[in-house]
Amino acid sequence: GAVVSQHPSWVICKSGTSVKIECRSLDFQATTMFWYRQFPKQSLMLMATSNEGSKATYEQGVEKDKFLINHASLTLSTLTVTSAHPEDSSFYICSAKDLGGGDEETQYFGPGTRLLVL
Amino acid sequence: GQNIDQPTEMTATEGAIVQINCTYQTSGFNGLFWYQQHAGEAPTFLSYNVLDGLEEKGRFSSFLSRSKGYSYLLLKELQMKDSASYLCAVSDSNYQLIWGAGTKLIIKP
Numbered sequence: 477g478a479v480v481s482q483h484p485s486w487v488i489c490k491s492g493t494s495v496k497i498e499c500r501s502l503d504f505q506a507t508t509m510f511w512y513r514q515f516p517k518q519s520l521m522l523m524a525t526s527n528e529g530s531k532a533t534y535e536q537g538v539e540k541d542k543f544l545i546n547h548a549s550l551t552l553s554t555l556t557v558t559s560a561h562p563e564d565s566s567f568y569i570c571s572a573k574d575l576g577g578g579d580e581e582t583q584y585f586g587p588g589t590r591l592l593v594l
Numbered sequence: 595g596q597n598i599d600q601p602t603e604m605t606a607t608e609g610a611i612v613q614i615n616c617t618y619q620t621s622g623f624n625g626l627f628w629y630q631q632h633a634g635e636a637p638t639f640l641s642y643n644v645l646d647g648l649e650e651k652g653r654f655s656s657f658l659s660r661s662k663g664y665s666y667l668l669l670k671e672l673q674m675k676d677s678a679s680y681l682c683a684v685s686d687s688n689y690q691l692i693w694g695a696g697t698k699l700i701i702k703p
Contacts, residue, residue, distance in 0.1 A: 510691075519694065525690075581624060581625050581642070581644075581685050582627070582639055583639075585629075585639075587636050
């Protein structure tokens with residue numbers, strides 16, 4: 477149980493284009509999902525907390541207008557990187573809390589999406 | 595400020611035992627997590643401790659001392675596939691995860 481999927485797993489795009497990444501909880505409902513970014517050889521950096529039916533909460537330094545988050549259902553959150561630039565190239569990982577699980581605070585991670593902006 | 599400390603890198607031998615330590619200073623405490631992350635992959639959940647003591651799950655055990663702000667992950671009977679980074683994370687008073695930088699574990703034959 478507690479499986480999280482992400483799509484796509486890999487994306488290469490031109491500078492200036494927008495990229496949408498989907499995060500789905502496959503066998504549980506998640507009112508809260510998290511979006512992380514991880515640069516090579518660095519730890520996870522929380523970008524935003526996505527709440528179903530409400531606006532996302534962004535961490536300091538993360539541009540809301542650049543990283544659009546939509547959490548329209550209990551099983552789906554999307555992250556759109558708008559007008560992507562080479563410096564946005566990174567490993568984007570989502571996670572979700574399984575509220576129906578025994579350890580409600582445990583976050584389960586999707587497999588990640590590797591973004592390369594040319 | 596909030597701080598999680600763990601060693602940057604450790605090396606151990608296949609079949610041996612290794613202990614990865616994690617110390618933390620956070621505003622509030624709602625549990626400590628250990629995750630395993632293989633290179634190029636997302637983290638996978640290993641353990642969750644919220645009370646003092648040792649939790650054992652097969653070859654992996656995790657220990658917590660809240661009074662000392664200290665945890666360790668113990669890996670027994672090491673296998674080559676255990677080569678990975680091990681991330682310590684603490685849930686603070688707002689239930690937000692504070693992440694350590696991770697410990698890269700290298701297993702040698």
